[in-house]
Amino acid sequence: MTISLRFLRRLKKLREFFSLLVRNRMGLVGLAIIIFFLTLALFAPFLRTVNPTKVGTSENILLPPSSQFWLGTDDLAKDVWSQIVYGSRISLTVGFLAAIITVFTGSLIGLIAGFYGGKIGEVLMRIVDFFMMLPMLPLMIVLAAVLGPNIWNIIFVISIVSWPTTARVIRSQVLSLKERTFIEAARCIGASDSLLMFGEILPNVVPIMFAESVLMVTEAIYAEAVLSFLGLGDPMNISWGMMLHFAFESGTMGKAFWWVLPPIACIVILIIGFTFLGTAITDVLEPGYKEAHGF
């Protein structure tokens, strides 16, 4: 088969995949949620009502929701709604970037380890196992504290801790693919290792990678929320976790529920969105799904 035919075939598969996904109720809900927050993030400067970093006047401190301040104000008279809007940027940026780095690194390692096997595979897997032994949260806390409160450090820290899981998953997928006949066939033709790896195996691994990335995003969003909540985030960059941190520290959490509930709601809903989407993807990818849903 020529390359272009194969490419077209893959494209058709992709289209099928997406239409199945959208029909899946869970996937739909997930997508809707994600699109909502993406809109918030992209159009933040237009959706906010007040500059979220500007400290207000003392009469406006800790006001409940009103027509002027849609979600009330915090202890420095900053508008909560505007902070939520801008906070979505942080969560999504951290989520996407960390997930991309994690999956990229993890897949690369998993691919190499699975494909070559033998000594290289063993060594790489030992490293992966070792990383998986490290307790994630404490390690993240330490690294974040060591490196300083900075959004790039948070992204780095999350990636460093999460890539092993992806590596494992990809590797087992690669292992099972390796045995399939089309690889044997390609080898007979004389295809080189890298061509095999990237040309044949990788495309078949992509669906799993996609599913993994989506799940990784949930991990990343969660991690950023926890680290910020514990005070390890950047206090100048308002994220939802940071809002919770300040609310918790201020001692006014009991009465200023408008300051506490929105960030929690956003974190939870966004994570749910990605989880639903991720589950939908894994479901769709399962053999037999197509048939079971009348295709």
Added chain:
Amino acid sequence: MSKRKNFLILSGTGVLLVSLSLLMVPFVPRAVAEEKPYGGRLRVGLPTGEFIENLRCSSDWQYIEMGCVLWPLIYDQLWIMGPAPDYEALSRLATSWESKDGQTWTFHFRKDATFHDGVPVTAEDVAFTLKYLPKASPAWAYPDVDCVSISVIDDYTVEFTLRKKHGGSYPPAYWFPILPKHIWEPYKDDMLSFSNDKAIGSGPFKLKEFKPGQYIWLEANKDYWGGRPYLDEVVFKSYGSDDALYMALKSGKIDMIGYDGCSPLVVDDFKKAKDIKIIDSPGIALYWLSFNLYKDTPLQDLNVRKAIMYGINRDKIIDVVYRRYAQKIDSFVYPELPEHNPNLPQYNYEVDLANEILDEGGYIDTDNDGIRNDPETGENLTFEICVPSAWTREIKTVRLIKEQLEDIGVSIIVKVLDEGTYFEFIYAPKEEKYEIALAEEEPGPHADWIWEFARSYEAGGEGWNTAYYNNPEFDRILDKMISETKRKKDLYRMQKILAEDLPYGFLIRPDIIDPVRTDKLEGYVATMGGVSTWINPWTYFKVHLKK
């Protein structure tokens, strides 16, 4: 009338009067001898972060708020700072003291003090503590217990010679607990290794139970030489969050909040609550900006520092961050004390003046980015202000300063550090790791040591002086002041010098707001810093059940 009749009438009246008065005795109201009832339990809530984890004699007894409130209750001090407004030295274990030259001191102790295990307190215990405690940890190595020789004159007298003359209104040897020699002697070379689980002292309260990080339960020492305290028990409880603390106070689970009181954001809630009284005291903590004068930045130019000070709107900061529960300060001396110099140059919020000073100094915005430029290097006037991450309120202050200084063309980067790194940076200005730092100290009334912050760095100030300030004139006056008792003129002069030279830009003194429960107890004593601080154990001695 015959003489005999007169005599009879007189004596009869006398007898009548006497018997009548005797009969009246039961009906005369008793003299106002202290009829305060004994008993009751005072429950103090503290944030878990300020709670102690163990009873070792470590720096926790200095720097953890719980620590410095706790040990004066279990242990005795030689003398104690009296309540406001005089804060004079009152005798405690030491009944009297004298010194001819300010360097060799003789202290006399009471004879009736005993430790909680019954062993009497003698001069041996004092000498032992004086000798070994400062060695245990530098936290205890105050200059006023830095002795070159200590001798026990008799069972109740100790004489010691300090390395440096000690002047001022207070005797030396203030801040240290008298430890029982018979318990601590085996650990004398490494006192920190002793767990001190029973915490045997000679103070008005005994340790009943200690759960690290959770609560400390004290009971009254009925055999205390000063008479038992009114309270039967004192319990310190730890709460993980401020919310929990406030809730506990409102629901009656604690009677007061230890050390820092409550946040100004929640005062209004307490005002509405039943059985809760708000006690507002001027604070004991002073906040200022420390400028690193060693690093080669425009901060070395006095005009820039002046402009920065004029560009800060402290009224707004006090309004927004502290909800008006704070005051402005202009020196290391608290404004209500007699040693405070009332004629210091003031740096109030004057944006135009600030801009003028910078314009005249040649700091023009040459690249039109809104930030002034240094005429020599052309670089923007951008400075970092360091602040520890744990000081949430002060981070807000620095945020406001950043916003305000934008109006005078100075750009500020807020650098939040963890405490360890923060202190490392500011105490080593020559390492150039910081430019401006928001600094804080609690000198307490009539303190000497705070002035070491301005002693010339290259002449002994190293380790204290965070600004790398060098001024031999200041050192001269400082040394003179330390060795004297009459020091007002010197103190005035020193304050003036600092206000003019601006190595430190004094900012704010936050109030301490103490909401206290009044349903069962009364008699809370407030000094500067609130109802419970290291200079104020008086609340614990005076609080009693309502009649």
Added chain:
Amino acid sequence: MGLKEFVIKKIIAAIITIFAIVSVNFVIFRMAPGDPVRMMFRDPRISGEQMQLIREKFGLDKPLWGQFIFYLKELSHGDLGLSFWQRRPVREVIAERIPQTLLLVLTALAIAMISGTILGAFSGWKRGTRVDSFILALSLTMYSIPAFSLGIILLLIFAYTLSIFPLGGMTTPASGLTGLGYWKDVLWHMCLPAFSIVMWYIGEYVLLTRSSMLDTLRKDYILTARAKGLKESTILINHALRNALLPVITITGVNIGFAVCGVIEVETVFSWPGIGRLVYDAVMKRDYPLLQGLFLVFAISVVLANLVIDLIYGYIDPRIKVGGEKK
């Protein structure tokens, strides 16, 4: 490879892993900015000589390599060093906190595991029905909610507003309660934090059991059993469940291993005096010995848990027992 070789190989691997963890931890913490001596004595009074003395006492003046040897030597005596912050043996500090964390997490785990697996198995058994979708959606939601967020919400509702549960801590301070009364008090304090954790774990168990159940149900032997005409319940219990539960055992092992790490955020929100909160405090105070001790404890528990799981699997998996080579 036979069983014996398998076991030995796994044990050696575990030991190597622990050693590697210890070494890496050591390096990471030493690389951190911030001088621990300054941290110990944030006192301007401290002189250069005094700092030097303290450095020597804690072995901080030696080069990195020397410090490492020093640390290993102490470790071989079971001595985890002295905590900078609390000035007492790290062993003591950790030992004090572990039981509290274990109490909380293991209780929550037990509840979550039992209810989660039952729900998950049921859901998988009834795949495609409305009940299944409902349980699935619910569990996914539960799994997505970070435990501390749930904790905060529960606090706000049940502790602040309704005052049914306490605001935090493990016991009512200075209550004087003992025995049964004391434990009832602890239980009452444990409700909200445990509930937050349970909710999250239930989600995990349901999802896992369900997918494992689905996998198992597809297998041939189930088809065979059905063909044989066995009762549904017999099939469920004797055949499906037994195999479906294997991953559950694995994840439980992993969870137990990680249980020691404590659920840091939950412990923070509820001020539960456990080991999780200790990690955070230790980091903030740059207490290297304590941090190293903590990580060692975590690593050992995780590695041990994994080892046990591996050994159990090795015992169950006939391929290894018989001693034949794989494939």
